Amino acid sequence: MVRTGEVPARSIIFMDPPDHRHMRSLLNKAFTPRAIQSQRETVVELAEHYLAKADPDNFDVVQDFSGPFPVEVITRMAGVPEEFRQQVRHWIDKSLHRKPGQIDLDDDNMQANIDSAVYYYGLVQERRADPQDDMISRLIAAEIPDDEGNLRKLDDIEITGFTTLLGGAGAETVTKLVGSAVVEFAKHPEQWQMLLDDRSRIPDAVEELLRYVGPVQYNVRYSLKDVELPSGRVPAHKPVFLMGAAANRDPRAFDDAETFDITRDRTQAQNLGLGYGIHSCLGAALARMESAIALDHLLDFMPRYEVDFAGLQRVNMQNVAGYHHVPVRVLK
């Protein structure tokens, strides 16, 4: 998109105010820290369900646990029937996969996008005919102001796009964060022990993980005016790569920025793991809750463990970093 100058699709992540505010306000009340408490039981049940099935001698954190559970939560909120929820994750994986050197979408990426769009489009039709208590039905019922200030409904393409985005954002990220967490704590067992001794440290651990191994590496924005920075000027009307993952290790912002430390002073600077400003992560509170519950249950499941570092496999995806396989042996 940056290379070709192609105008992005009408998706909320590319919108400016006031359109952005209209779209975001359709769903943001469902994601406040208080509102997502209604998902807590679901998340706990799912975490317990997948860990109960896991083999302690041969446990793949991502494949057996952190991959399957977050997608269930977000797709359930969106209104995807149970039998299709895991399929959503496989579409996302296929859609965002990049081969070395690949920039444009390949046939596999396109096919996954088409398959998931066709599926969601059909689901929107079903919900139009028979509304449920879910986000798709809410988006169907919602009205937003158009350019002339008249209220209008969202069309099928907009709802399909919004739902696809929710599924992707809600599934991919916590999956990666929890996988990377297990790897980091294997390198720093004394910090895993700190969590075992005091579970109230879990929220701090989640923040440090977001800073240190937050999956989202960058966002692309477009400058509307000249911006002066210490390192030079960003000219107006240019695409800008915002490397949030690099900023999260900026030694000017954080003491010992390259050190993983769950006890660090969190007021020193804000981590950008979930973004900042009007496009900051809509699901931030849900992501934090899922990650905290995941860690809490992993502490019970594997108080002592070893990662098979030779067996680690990283993902190769559009803009998220993390692991596809994190093989673990739980120590007796």
Add this chain to the structure above:
Amino acid sequence: MTQKIEVDFGLCESNGVCMGIIGEVFDLDEQDYLHVLQDEVTPENEQQVKEAVRQCPRQAISIKDE
């Protein structure tokens, strides 16, 4: 000249970060609606209010000269 706290309620999404920093000034009610309990910036609360401005993930809080 006094300084007042302003919240853009169109941006606010009730993350509650501000309340965590200084609950005497910012409060979320049962409906998740943010209330500014005391909108004046004082020497006592100034540092924490500025911290809340900085840490609000939505950039919804500002300080205005009156």
